[in-house]
Amino acid sequence: MKKGKVFSGARPTGRQHIGNYLGAIRNYVALQDDYDCVYCVVDLHALTTLTDTQVLKTNTREMVLDWLAAGMDPEKSIIFVQSHVPQVTELHTILSMVTPMGWLTRLPTFKEKVRLQPDNVNYGLLGYPVLMAADITLYKADTVPVGEDQAPHLEFTREIVRRFNHHFGPTLVEPQIKLTPFPRVMGVDGVNKMSKSLDNHIELASSPEEIERRVMTMVTDPQRRYRTDPGRPEVCNVFSFHGFFSPQQIEEIEGQCRNAEIGCVECKRVLARNLAASLAPFREQRAKLAADPKLVWDILEDGASRARAVADETMAEVRARVGLP
Numbered sequence: 579m580k581k582g583k584v585f586s587g588a589r590p591t592g593r594q595h596i597g598n599y600l601g602a603i604r605n606y607v608a609l610q611d612d613y614d615c616v617y618c619v620v621d622l623h624a625l626t627t628l629t630d631t632q633v634l635k636t637n638t639r640e641m642v643l644d645w646l647a648a649g650m651d652p653e654k655s656i657i658f659v660q661s662h663v664p665q666v667t668e669l670h671t672i673l674s675m676v677t678p679m680g681w682l683t684r685l686p687t688f689k690e691k692v693r694l695q696p697d698n699v700n701y702g703l704l705g706y707p708v709l710m711a712a713d714i715t716l717y718k719a720d721t722v723p724v725g726e727d728q729a730p731h732l733e734f735t736r737e738i739v740r741r742f743n744h745h746f747g748p749t750l751v752e753p754q755i756k757l758t759p760f761p762r763v764m765g766v767d768g769v770n771k772m773s774k775s776l777d778n779h780i781e782l783a784s785s786p787e788e789i790e791r792r793v794m795t796m797v798t799d800p801q802r803r804y805r806t807d808p809g810r811p812e813v814c815n816v817f818s819f820h821g822f823f824s825p826q827q828i829e830e831i832e833g834q835c836r837n838a839e840i841g842c843v844e845c846k847r848v849l850a851r852n853l854a855a856s857l858a859p860f861r862e863q864r865a866k867l868a869a870d871p872k873l874v875w876d877i878l879e880d881g882a883s884r885a886r887a888v889a890d891e892t893m894a895e896v897r898a899r900v901g902l903p
């Protein structure tokens with residue numbers, strides 16, 4: 579007996595990095611046993627900010643390959659592409675009729691997007707939260723895993739649902755927030771969150787050599803200038819990574835760092851080795867999956883067909899409630 583139905587979406591950003599894995603993918607994998615999960619590649623959302631749409635297809639395949647290799651299972655979950663279920667755009671239009679403009683223009687995320695791309699303030703940016711509400715409600719999801727900073731977005735979906743149900747009668751499921759810890763994984767620069775656009779990331783599918791190359795550039799405790807200086811693991815980004823990838827050695831490394839018994843170069847080599855070893859099964863699995871050029875598209879096609887079946891049901895109820903002939 580499952581606890582409920584989860585929906586989560588991610589923009590097609592291509593090959594995933596360690597930050598994506600620790601922040602979202604491992605949680606997606608874990609939820610599959612307790613919930614019916616619907617995982618969506620939100621390609622329509624990506625159009626709001628993307629200038630080069632030719633990369634969407636490649637990025638989708640690369641991201642889904644990483645998802646599958648990490649353990650997201652199409653037998654357990656529905657995995658599909660947002661635009662393959664066009665009903666979402668119809669629901670988006672209908673929900674937009676019950677969404678006051680003021681709600682959208684006041685959202686801090688909209689203001690931030692306007693600041694970031696002042697030359698391309700398109701309607702999609704404004705209507706983004708309505709499309710998100712359509713994503714969630716189309717599949718009757720009752721649970722959405724979000725980090726604390728994302729909770730206001732989901733509250734917005736809940737408000738739209740309440741408004742729709744108030745106007746037209748109880749139809750849409752009001753999703754609950756499942757607060758989930760999303761660790762903030764810093765990039766190798768130690769300054770910014772790990773991000774592809776800042777090129778401070780380590781891809782999950784990196785080779786051991788690439789992992790070592792990236793790890794060796796990582797910023798450490800800035801006050802540790804000489805090998806004989808004691809280090810401060812609590813301020814060191816390398817040490818945070820040891821927390822994820824060297825749990826069996828963490829106390830030893832902490833002591834060696836504080837007592838200057840290990841140099842930063844050696845400490846990074848240990849991390850690079852442990853990271854490469856942790857990711858080895860992932861890399862092997864990914865290579866196997868990637869060898870079949872049709873596999874990802876077959877899985878996404880099957881996912882879309884299962885998603886469409888739920889979407890058809892929801893839309894029949896919505897159209898009847900709204901009174902569309």
Ligand code: SF4
Nearest residue numbers: 809814816835842845
């Ligand atoms: S020894 Fe390791 S944990 Fe300590 S400062 Fe250097 S890199 Fe960081």
